[in-house]
Amino acid sequence: MAYCDHNATAPLRPEARKAVEHALSLTGNPSSVHAGGRAARATAEEAREAVARLAAAKSESVIFTSGATEANALALWGAVEAAMDAGKPITRLLVTAMEHKSVLKTAEAIAERVAGIRLEIVPVTADGVVDIQALTTLLQGEGRALVAVMAANNETGVVQPVAEISRLCRAAGALLLVDAVTAAGKIPLDAGLCDYMTLSGHKLGAPQGVGALIVTGPLVPQLVGGGQQKGLRAGTENLSGIAGFGAVAKAVLSNDEERMWLATLRDGFEHALKEAVPDAVILGANAPRLANTSNVALPGLAAENMVIALDLDGVMVSSGSSCSSGKIAASHVLAAMGKGDLSSIRVSFGWNSRSEDADAVMASLVKLWQRARPRAAA
Numbered sequence: 299m300a301y302c303d304h305n306a307t308a309p310l311r312p313e314a315r316k317a318v319e320h321a322l323s324l325t326g327n328p329s330s331v332h333a334g335g336r337a338a339r340a341t342a343e344e345a346r347e348a349v350a351r352l353a354a355a356k357s358e359s360v361i362f363t364s365g366a367t368e369a370n371a372l373a374l375w376g377a378v379e380a381a382m383d384a385g386k387p388i389t390r391l392l393v394t395a396m397e398h399k400s401v402l403k404t405a406e407a408i409a410e411r412v413a414g415i416r417l418e419i420v421p422v423t424a425d426g427v428v429d430i431q432a433l434t435t436l437l438q439g440e441g442r443a444l445v446a447v448m449a450a451n452n453e454t455g456v457v458q459p460v461a462e463i464s465r466l467c468r469a470a471g472a473l474l475l476v477d478a479v480t481a482a483g484k485i486p487l488d489a490g491l492c493d494y495m496t497l498s499g500h501k502l503g504a505p506q507g508v509g510a511l512i513v514t515g516p517l518v519p520q521l522v523g524g525g526q527q528k529g530l531r532a533g534t535e536n537l538s539g540i541a542g543f544g545a546v547a548k549a550v551l552s553n554d555e556e557r558m559w560l561a562t563l564r565d566g567f568e569h570a571l572k573e574a575v576p577d578a579v580i581l582g583a584n585a586p587r588l589a590n591t592s593n594v595a596l597p598g599l600a601a602e603n604m605v606i607a608l609d610l611d612g613v614m615v616s617s618g619s620s621c622s623s624g625k626i627a628a629s630h631v632l633a634a635m636g637k638g639d640l641s642s643i644r645v646s647f648g649w650n651s652r653s654e655d656a657d658a659v660m661a662s663l664v665k666l667w668q669r670a671r672p673r674a675a676a
């Protein structure tokens with residue numbers, strides 16, 4: 299089997315497995331004052347430090363959540379409520395057209411439910427980069443804004459100009475949320491550039507169901523109760539998940555060799571694909587991209603057929619479009635790039651990818667292409 303879908307979820311890293319097993323062996327609620335509680339708390343705090351280092355943040359600003367979906371919702375709703383409470387309400391949500399649905403749908407819900415807030419979509423270029431000119435113009439509009447942008451896109455791997463966007467937001471007095479889920483561990487992060495940054499453990503090789511919001515901006519908690527995590531996110535911490543997240547955060551901070559290997563693997567794959575299928579389109583190829591991601595369209599081949607054919611050959615990739623209620627929907631990211639007519643697959647490598655995996659994707663794609671070509675020509 300060749301697993302080439304790391305942007306969907308990464309296999310559990312050995313470091314995470316060890317940390318999870320250790321955490322599961324502890325008995326104690328991190329809020330308890332006795333020795334067991336203190337040991338659990340020490341484990342959580344060590345992980346908080348590691349996650350903070352990954353994002354160049356202070357550990358006090360890290361709130362553990364159940365994942366990035368919750369972290370994005372907490373940031374958006376929490377910011378909107380806090381700004382309202384402070385008498386400086388946010389009236390505009392400026393969200394890029396390529397954001398993950400956890401951001402887009404939450405922003406839509408806020409605009410629907412909160413009077414006086416509207417959602418404005420920030421366009422992206424044909425290369426999949428935020429349209430800076432359009433964002434600059436939008437930021438000149440009336441009203442306090444909250445901007446949401448990804449550090450790198452999960453479908454194309456295109457890296458976004460976060461430092462420039464941060465300068466624009468600061469100058470306009472806008473708050474900034476950066477979804478750093480896909481970029482984490484692959485490029486350096488700087489939470490100091492934004493007010494809210496979100497992360498997800500399972501994209502890095504921690505277990506699924508743990509993430510973080512790194513917050514320096516105003517925030518009203520959305521889960522209240524026991525007062526855990528300084529009252530910003532109540533609920534007994536998912537200690538084993540948090541420990542696993544901390545372990546992967548440490549591991550990916552010192553993985554330059556891994557990043558170089560991923561770039562070699564991905565570039566080799568794309569080069570071979572272009573040689574075999576010169577008409578293949580590589581999305582975002584003209585923009586800076588994460589080293590591990592390749593989003594490719596083979597004209598005439600539908601994404602869902604490619605995914606199924608590759609799966610039959612033991613190769614796991616994703617269709618770059620979302621699958622809900624059994625229906626494969628066109629990718630909103632490709633549509634945002636003005637490439638909604640293309641049907642593409644996403645090949646994403648990661649910490650345990652081998653050259654055999656890239657070879658297997660290639661072999662399967664070329665076989666499919668050769669089979670489909672006579673039909674396409676007819």
Ligand code: PLP
Nearest residue numbers: 365366367398452479480498509
């Ligand atoms: N943001 C991005 C860019 C993602 O790719 C994902 C997961 O697919 C999420 C947010 C949501 O993360 P989680 O699965 O931890 O809820």
